Every structure is written in C-alpha cells, then in structure tokens.
Amino acid sequence: MKVNPTKLAALLLPIVQPARVGTAALEHGVVSFSLKAGVVEVTLQEIESVEVDAGRLWSGVRIHTASGTTVVSGLASREAQAFADAVEGARAGWWRTTLRDRGEAIRAAHEKIEHMADPPRYLARSIFSELERQITAAVADLPARWPDALSSMDEIRTLSAIRVFLRDPESRRTQANAAFVQAELVRSKEFFDIVETKPLAREQRNAVVIDEDRNLIVAAAGSGKTSVIVAKAGWLLQKGYRRPGELLLLAFARDARTEMKERLKRRLGEDISSGIQVNTFHELGSAIIGKVEGPKPTLAKVAEDERALCDLLKNIIGELLADPTFSQVMVTWFQSHFATYESAMAFENWGQYWDYIRANEIRSLNGERVKSFEECEIANFLYLNGIPYKYEQPYEYPTATPDKKQYQPDFYLPEARIYIEHFAINASGDTPPFINREEYVQSMEWKRRLHTERGTVMIETFSHEKAAGNLAESLAPKLAAHGVKFSPIPSSEIFEVLEKQGRVDPFTRLVATFLHHFKGAQLTDATVSERAAAVRDGARAQAFLTLFRRIFERYQAHLADEQQIDFHDMIIKATEHVERGRYQSPFGYILVDEFQDISRGRARLLKALLDQSEGSQLFAVGDDWQAIYRFAGSDIAIMRGFQEMFGASERADLGTTFRCSDRIAAVATEFVLQNPAQIRKEVSAVVQADRPCVHVGLPSDECPDLLRGALRRVATDAARRAGDADVLLLGRYRHSCPKNLADLKQEHPNLRISFMTVHGSKGLEADYVVVLGLISGRYGFPAERTDDPILDLVLATPEAHPNAEERRLLYVALTRAKCHVYLLADGGPPSQFVTELVGNGYDVTTFGRALQKEVPCPKCVKGQLLPKLGGKGGMFYGCSNFPFCDHTQPACHHCGAGTPVKVAEGWACGACDEEIEGCLQCGGWLHPKKGKFGPFLGCVNFPICTHTKNLLT
Numbered sequence: 001m002k003v004n005p006t007k008l009a010a011l012l013l014p015i016v017q018p019a020r021v022g023t024a025a026l027e028h029g030v031v032s033f034s035l036k037a038g039v040v041e042v043t044l045q046e047i048e049s050v051e052v053d054a055g056r057l058w059s060g061v062r063i064h065t066a067s068g069t070t071v072v073s074g075l076a077s078r079e080a081q082a083f084a085d086a087v088e089g090a091r092a093g094w095w096r097t098t099l100r101d102r103g104e105a106i107r108a109a110h111e112k113i114e115h116m117a118d119p120p121r122y123l124a125r126s127i128f129s130e131l132e133r134q135i136t137a138a139v140a141d142l143p144a145r146w147p148d149a150l151s152s153m154d155e156i157r158t159l160s161a162i163r164v165f166l167r168d169p170e171s172r173r174t175q176a177n178a179a180f181v182q183a184e185l186v187r188s189k190e191f192f193d194i195v196e197t198k199p200l201a202r203e204q205r206n207a208v209v210i211d212e213d214r215n216l217i218v219a220a221a222g223s224g225k226t227s228v229i230v231a232k233a234g235w236l237l238q239k240g241y242r243r244p245g246e247l248l249l250l251a252f253a254r255d256a257r258t259e260m261k262e263r264l265k266r267r268l269g270e271d272i273s274s275g276i277q278v279n280t281f282h283e284l285g286s287a288i289i290g291k292v293e294g295p296k297p298t299l300a301k302v303a304e305d306e307r308a309l310c311d312l313l314k315n316i317i318g319e320l321l322a323d324p325t326f327s328q329v330m331v332t333w334f335q336s337h338f339a340t341y342e343s344a345m346a347f348e349n350w351g352q353y354w355d356y357i358r359a360n361e362i363r364s365l366n367g368e369r370v371k372s373f374e375e376c377e378i379a380n381f382l383y384l385n386g387i388p389y390k391y392e393q394p395y396e397y398p399t400a401t402p403d404k405k406q407y408q409p410d411f412y413l414p415e416a417r418i419y420i421e422h423f424a425i426n427a428s429g430d431t432p433p434f435i436n437r438e439e440y441v442q443s444m445e446w447k448r449r450l451h452t453e454r455g456t457v458m459i460e461t462f463s464h465e466k467a468a469g470n471l472a473e474s475l476a477p478k479l480a481a482h483g484v485k486f487s488p489i490p491s492s493e494i495f496e497v498l499e500k501q502g503r504v505d506p507f508t509r510l511v512a513t514f515l516h517h518f519k520g521a522q523l524t525d526a527t528v529s530e531r532a533a534a535v536r537d538g539a540r541a542q543a544f545l546t547l548f549r550r551i552f553e554r555y556q557a558h559l560a561d562e563q564q565i566d567f568h569d570m571i572i573k574a575t576e577h578v579e580r581g582r583y584q585s586p587f588g589y590i591l592v593d594e595f596q597d598i599s600r601g602r603a604r605l606l607k608a609l610l611d612q613s614e615g616s617q618l619f620a621v622g623d624d625w626q627a628i629y630r631f632a633g634s635d636i637a638i639m640r641g642f643q644e645m646f647g648a649s650e651r652a653d654l655g656t657t658f659r660c661s662d663r664i665a666a667v668a669t670e671f672v673l674q675n676p677a678q679i680r681k682e683v684s685a686v687v688q689a690d691r692p693c694v695h696v697g698l699p700s701d702e703c704p705d706l707l708r709g710a711l712r713r714v715a716t717d718a719a720r721r722a723g724d725a726d727v728l729l730l731g732r733y734r735h736s737c738p739k740n741l742a743d744l745k746q747e748h749p750n751l752r753i754s755f756m757t758v759h760g761s762k763g764l765e766a767d768y769v770v771v772l773g774l775i776s777g778r779y780g781f782p783a784e785r786t787d788d789p790i791l792d793l794v795l796a797t798p799e800a801h802p803n804a805e806e807r808r809l810l811y812v813a814l815t816r817a818k819c820h821v822y823l824l825a826d827g828g829p830p831s832q833f834v835t836e837l838v839g840n841g842y843d844v845t846t847f848g849r850a851l852q853k854e855v856p857c858p859k860c861v862k863g864q865l866l867p868k869l870g871g872k873g874g875m876f877y878g879c880s881n882f883p884f885c886d887h888t889q890p891a892c893h894h895c896g897a898g899t900p901v902k903v904a905e906g907w908a909c910g911a912c913d914e915e916i917e918g919c920l921q922c923g924g925w926l927h928p929k930k931g932k933f934g935p936f937l938g939c940v941n942f943p944i945c946t947h948t949k950n951l952l953t
C-alpha cells in the first residue's frame with residue numbers, strides 16, 4: 001500500500017515542514033518513506049508502535065522505532081488511518097509468525113525462570129550467568145513492544161514475564177537463592193543433624209548450603225569452623241554435586257591437616273573420605289611438581305632446619321667477603337647501617353628518643369651501649385679502622401663540683417691523646433627539640449674553653465655531618481691531621497672480627513628471614529628495589545639489597561647444584577606448572593581452613609587452580625581477628641580484599657561461639673574491634689554468664705605472686721563446677737613459662753595445668769586461661785620489640801593501627817577460655833593493654849593493687865612513673881625509661897604510696913586522693929623536707945626550681 005500527501009499539503013508542507021513531505025509505502029514487510037532527503041526504510045521488526053496524528057486540515061502517521069520516529073504527514077485522515085491499520089496488521093502478522101517459530105525457545109526460557117521459585121540447586125553466579133544468557137538469547141532481537149491486539153496471547157504473556165525478569169535478574173537470583181536455602185535446610189535437616197557429633201547450628205547450616213562460586217566464611221573464635229568444613233564436604237558429596245576426587249581441602253599446618261583428615265574419616269566414613277585430597281599447601285605443591293616433573297622433588301635439608309639454613313648462609317657470606325666490593329658494603333653495613341637511622345632532630349621528647357635507641361639496641365661493634373646512633377657510627381668507624389678508643393671515660397683533669405659530676409668526653413683516643421666530642425647540632429645551629437639550645441651551646445663553649453685551658457685536643461663532629469651523609473668521611477681527615485694512624489681490619493679478617501663481636505649470626509638470621517619472605521611472597525628484585533627507594537632510610541635498604549642479591553644468587557645456585565628445592569620452591573614451581581597448563585587440576589571444589597593465614601604465594605597457587613577449570617568453586621573459612629602470622633608471611637589484606645583477588649563472592653558469618661561465655665566474647669570482641677580495619681561481625685555466645693569472666697591481676701603487697709593468686713581463684717571456681725578443669729597458662733614468649741610450673745601442678749592436683757605460647761594455643765581451648773606477662777617493655781605484651789624495618793620490603797604492608805597484630809594475639813588468648821580468663825601484669829609495669837582493659841570501661845574485674853592512672857614522667861614525657869621501693873623501705877617513683885631517664889620523685893607524703901597527679905584545682909595523690917600543695921613558681925608540687933632551720937616544703941623539681949615554703953610561718 002502506498003500513501004501520498006494531499007495536493008494542498010504537497011503544496012504547503014515543503015514550506016512549513018520541509019522535512020516531512022513525501023510518500024509512504026508498505027511492501028514485503030518493509031515501510032519505506034520517500035522524503036525530500038531520500039528514502040527511509042523501517043522493517044516490521046523494528047516498529048514499536050504506529051500512531052495516527054489526526055489534524056483539522058490533514059492527518060499524518062507516526063512510526064516509532066527504538067532509534068526514533070518517522071512521520072508522513074499531510075494525508076487525508078481516512079488514508080492515514082488505513083495506512084496505519086495496514087502497518088499494524090502487517091506487524092501483528094510478523095509477530096504471530098515470529099512467536100510461532102520461536103515459541104518453544106521462549107517457553108523453555110520461561111520455564112527456567114519459573115523454576116527459580118524453587119530452584120533445585122544454589123544459583124551460583126557461573127550457573128546463573130549461563131541461564132541468563134540462554135534466556136536472553138530466546139528473546140533476542142524482538143522489538144520492545146508488540147501490537148496491543150496481541151496482548152492476551154499466551155506467548156506474549158510469557159514474553160512479558162521474561163522481559164520483567166531481564167530487567168533485574170540479580171534480584172531474582174537473590175530471591176531464588178533465598179528460596180533454595182530455605183528448602184535445602186529442610187531437605188537436608190537429617191544430614192545436618194548427624195554429620196557432626198552435635199547437630200549443626202542454623203548459621204553453620206546456612207554457611208554450608210550457600211554455594212556460590214567463591215564463598216568467604218567469616219568466623220568467630222569457637223564457632224566450629226572445622227565442623228562446617230567437614231559438613232560442607234559431606235553435603236557436596238551427598239547432593240551428588242561433586243565426587244570425592246574433585247574435592248581438595250587445604251590446611252596450613254601438618255597437625256591441622258591431620259585433624260581434618262581424621263575428622264572426615266570419622267564423620268563421612270573411610271570409603272568416602274579416602275577419596276578426598278586433604279593437604280597442606282606444601283604437600284599440594286610437591287604433588288603437583290611430582291606429577292609434572294616425574295619423581296617428587298627432594299626437599300633441601302635447609303628447608304626443614306632453620307639452623308642449617310643459617311649455617312649455609314653464613315658460609316656463603318664468609319666466601320663472599322673475599323670479594324672486595326662485597327666486603328666494602330658489608331663494612332659499611334656494620335659501620336653505618338646497623339639500625340635504621342633517625343635524626344635526633346625528629347623526636348619531640350627524650351622519651352620518644354630513648355624508645356628509639358632502646359628498640360634498636362644501639363650498641364657499638366666494640367660492645368658499648370652508646371647514647372646515639374651518630375656516636376655509634378663514630379665508635380664503629382674507629383673500631384673498624386683499628387683506632388683504640390675509650391667511650392665516655394672521665395676527663396683527665398678533675399672538673400666535678402657540688403652541682404656537676406665529672407666531665408666525660410664522648411671518646412678518648414689514648415694513643416693519640418685526643419678527645420672527640422659529637423655535638424647534636426644541625427646545619428642551622430639548632431639542637432633537637434627536647435634539648436635546651438641555650439644550655440647546650442653554653443656547655444659546648446665550656447668544653448672548648450676547658451680543652452684550650454688544659455691544653456688537650458678536642459676534635460668536634462656534628463649531627464649535620466651525618467645528615468649530609470659524611471660523618472665518618474669527615475672524621476677521617478680530622479683524625480689524620482692530628483697524626484692518628486689508621487689500621488683498617490683487612491677484609492680477610494672482617495668475618496672473624498664480626499663473628500667475634502656476635503654480629504654475624506643476627507645478620508645471617510635477618511638474611512634468612514628476608515629470604516623466606518622474598519621467596520614466600522614471590523617478589524622480584526625490581527619490586528623490592530622499588531620499595532627500597534621509597535623507605536625512610538633508603539641508603540640502608542640499598543646496602544642490604546646489594547648484599548642480599550649476592551647471597552641469594554649463591555643460595556639458589558646451591559639448591560640447583562644439589563638438585564633440591566625448599567618449601568617456597570614447592571609453591572613457586574607448582575604455581576608455574578598450573579599457570580602454564582602443564583598440570584591439569586582435577587579439583588572442582590577447594591576448601592581452605594584458617595584462610596586469614598594465607599600468603600601472597602599460596603593465594604596465587606590457589607587462584608591458578610581455580611582459574612584453570614571453569615565452574616570450580618572456593619570455600620574459604622577464616623577469622624581475620626585471629627590473624628597472627630604476619631612474621632611468617634601471612635597477608636591479612638588477602639582475606640580483607642577477598643573479592644579483588646578471587647572475584648565476586650558470597651559471605652556467610654559464623655558469629656556464635658560455642659566455647660566462650662558471652663562475657664568473655666563481649667570483652668574480646670570490643671577489644672579486637674578497637675582496630676577499625678578488622679572485618680565487622682556480630683558475635684554471640686551460647687553460654688551466658690552471670691558475672692564478669694575476665695579478670696586482671698595487678699601486682700600488690702597482698703598478692704605478690706599473681707599466678708598463685710589466679711590459680712587459687714581458678715581452683716575455687718572449678719570446685720563449684722565439675723571439680724577438675726583444664727588450665728592453659730599462656731605466655732607471649734617461650735621464656736614466659738613459670739619456673740615453678742611443677743610446684744604449681746602439685747599444689748592443684750585437680751587442675752590440669754599446662755603452659756604454651758599464645759601462638760601455639762591457636763585452635764585450642766581450655767576451661768580457664770591465664771595470660772602471663774602483660775607488662776610493658778621490650779619483651780612485654782604487647783611486645784615493644786620490633787622487627788628490623790628492612791623486612792618491610794618483603795612483608796605484607798604494615799597495618800595502620802598500632803599494635804594491630806599484638807592486639808589480635810591477645811584476642812586469640814582471651815578466646816581460648818570457656819569459663820574465665822586471668823590477665824596478669826606480673827613482673828613489670830602493667831602494659832598498655834592492661835591499662836586499656838582496666839581503665840576504659842570493659843567488663844573486667846581486677847585483683848591486687850588498684851591501678852593508678854598513668855602518670856607521665858615530667859622529664860622525658862614518654863616514660864611513666866613507676867612505684868619503687870627505696871633503700872630504707874619507703875616508696876618513691878622512678879621513670880619507666882630508666883636507665884635512659886634518671887628522673888625520680890618522692891611518693892605522696894600523706895599515704896607514702898601514690899604519686900601526685902594534676903587535678904583541676906592543683907595536685908592530689910593518685911592513690912589516697914589527698915590534696916597536695918602546688919608550686920607557685922614552676923607549676924610542680926611541694927614536698928616536705930628537713931632543713932637546718934626545721935621542716936619546710938620544697939619544690940619536687942629542685943634543683944631546676946628552688947621554690948620553698950617555710951612551714952613555721
């Protein structure tokens with residue numbers, strides 16, 4: 001059919017609507033418009049609707065398609081209607097034919113959607129995307145709208161339902177999976193009731209039946225993770241989703257693997273469980289290599305024996321020292337890079353500065369404990385150049401006065417009779433912020449005057465020389481100018497000399513640890529070099545890498561010569577075989593326990609296996625609150641960023657603890673969540689307690705032996721319950737084990753007391769837990785001992801939260817207990833964890849001395865005042881930074897026990913609360929003293945402040 005504009009329209013339209021003049025024709029299922037600009041064709045398939053545009057003079061027809069509207073206007077209205085009807089009729093015909101041809105596919109697609117109301121299995125993303133693809137294909141190319149006249153056709157109703165589904169398939173998937181989970185929990189009820197010794201809890205069942213391609217189970221301590229893994233494996237087999245040979249269960253340690261194997265055997269039966277592969281990551285690696293390369297690789301002795309590894313590395317270092325380039329860098333390392341250099345200018349107070357010195361154990365090659373990094377470098381320079389010296393020896397002429405002790409220059413070179421003074425002065429002549437510049441400059445002047453007057457030689461060195469990187473270099477000519485003879489230790493003797501000074505072993509251990517992490521994380525030289533360029537003490541990092549590269553090269557060559565591999569190679573080589581397709585993975589489902597412990601290298605192997613076979617699934621169970629193995633290469637960021645590495649996942653939480661009482665769980669949860677980076681989850685407990693279950697023991701006169709005190713409490717509580725009980729004594733270190741453990745066991749025959757480290761207690765439980773040594777200090781809890789910052793080049797990115805891993809370690813300790821936990825601040829000043837737990841409103845009780853609020857040391861600021869017993873039995877307070885900080889002050893004169901603390905109105909005793917008079921001159925406080933003329937009040941800051949108050953007036 002063809003339509004033309006009326007004569008009048010043909011005349012007027014070119015003027016008023018120049019684009020719309022023309023004719024329209026419907027022929028062979030195509031509408032063609034002949035417009036002024038040319039011919040436009042629209043197929044029936046493209047048309048979404050046809051509309052008559054009725055006007056007073058003439059009418060038009062609009063044809064809508066997805067890409068726009070085409071109009072023919074200026075038609076007589078009857079003609080317009082007839083043309084529209086013809087197009088619509090032809091369109092209906094096209095739809096009928098199309099629906100008839102594709103009816104089966106559309107019906108099948110619709111059935112798939114209907115099945116989602118009660119899906120036979122969990123619609124994981126991979127299954128669902130295939131379904132979605134098939135459904136989309138069934139209705140592909142159909143126009144968005146069909147003729148209204150066909151709306152009541154069954155096929156159109158089906159199509160309409162498909163279209164609704166395709167608008168938001170993900171929400172249908174969610175609904176479908178919710179329906180599946182509900183139904184499956186009912187269908188598999190009996191299985192879940194008996195698969196473990198105790199019927200699985202609701203959330204454990206949920207975690208099993210949610211069956212996404214990638215599943216992350218975020219579990220609380222004591223929530224029955226192993227039960228869930230056993231049940232998951234059993235369920236997959238029982239449902240027929242997988243055959244035993246398709247399942248791979250991975251654990252990190254051999255004992256965890258053995259336990260898992262035994263549990264599977266007990267619960268699923270020997271026949272089934274023997275077909276399931278249960279491995280540590282290393283066993284898996286070794287099996288993959290064996291399969292690809294033939295015989296299983298030989299494991300090097302050094303892989304299993306850390307001592308043997310260190311001996312090998314030590315030999316390598318010894319050999320390399322014959323090379324002058326290597327030995328030169330080695331000498332520089334021990335002379336200038338023994339610790340990470342921080343300028344004293346960077347610290348705000350003495351306390352911070354001493355923390356740094358203490359943490360880095362700054363000790364010269366000659367063995368003296370020196371007061372600064374820069375002094376240490378000078379000492380080492382002298383030592384390595386064979387120049388005898390004495391550190392801080394009293395000056396040869398007496399200088400002591402009633403106010404000042406004898407002058408002790410930094411260094412004295414007895415052969416040349418020269419003194420060296422190192423001055424903490426930067427290029428602008430400033431001192432570190434915590435040193436009074438004026439007084440310091442005066443003391444410099446005094447020293448210069450003294451040496452001139454006495455005719456002794458003083459060589460000066462300065463902090464700004466270190467800042468410019470030439471402290472040692474600039475010292476050499478100064479010494480030479482005074483005739484000092486240099487006898488550098490020959491490179492052939494360097495090793496022996498360093499060994500004699502006990503320097504080789506710590507360095508070898510550092511190299512061994514670095515090597516483990518370097519290989520474990522599968523890092524490249526380029527990556528660590530890049531990191532080294534970005535760290536604070538870049539020169540030190542570069543020097544280390546120069547040494548490490550050479551040592552590593554020889555280590556690898558040694559393994560190759562011996563045709564052996566180490567544990568890291570097992571993972572590295574296996575990953576390569578999988579990635580290159582040399583190994584075909586039979587595993588369709590991989591289940592990993594303790595996923596928080598995964599390292600970069602292991603994660604890469606896991607990912608390679610998953611990527612290899614389509615439809616393979618991962619079930620990772622972990623608790624990031626219990627991630628305590630960064631030092632062994634674990635990277636908590638992998639669990640936290642699970643989806644980035646493994647793809648979209650479903651998360652299920654196991655938040656109910658069957659072990660700890662609710663009051664232990666609440667304290668532990670609140671404590672660990674102080675770190676905002678931990679994954680949030682709700683934790684509840686099956687066991688409800690009616691009183692606090694976490695107790696903090698603080699040393700006191702009434703209870704000097706906190707451990708005995710805690711065990712007495714445990715025994716009393718245990719007697720009220722079953723009578724006997726397991727008691728786990730947990731220490732931060734192996735050396736925390738009580739010396740009198742045997743006596744304690746004898747004293748409490750009903751208690752099964754054992755000691756282990758917190759790390760060793762992971763995965764275990766006991767009725768009572770006693771955590772020992774919650775004190776501050778280098779070997780405290782949290783440990784103040786830090787790893788060498790060089791390891792940051794190879795370890796997982798450090799966490800922002802202070803003491804993040806130590807906090808999790810205490811969380812692990814707390815959550816080992818079923819009934820009560822005792823946290824003991826025995827053997828030193830209570831640690832910051834203790835102060836936090838006691839002072840921040842946690843649900844804990846205390847026994848022993850009341851914890852006085854921390855009082856900062858007025859001298860070094862960073863230390864805190866600690867009560868000490870004086871020679872005559874009285875109390876006084878000293879700084880926790882002693883021997884670095886020598887500040888002491890008397891105890892409160894009212895109670896003789898507390899120390900004054902600042903309160904709004906002035907000063908009051910922190911123990912007895914009695915008011916204490918303040919010093920009007922310096923803001924300190926006054927303490928009774930006895931003078932020639934009787935008692936008086938003197939400022940506690942004497943001799944800095946000389947303010948006194950006469951008591952007689």
Ligand SMILES: Nc1ncnc2c1ncn2[C@@H]1O[C@H](COP(=O)(O)OP(=O)(O)OP(=O)(O)O)[C@@H](O)[C@H]1O
Pocket residue numbers: 198199200201204219220221222223224225226227623626657658659762763764815
């Ligand atoms: N469904 C259950 N009903 C009752 N008790 C259970 C259930 N599941 C596990 N348990 C018990 O909970 C305790 C903790 O289980 P398990 O040691 O497997 O926990 P976990 O998650 O591995 O803990 P952690 O990570 O702290 O070591 C065990 O005593 C176990 O028997």
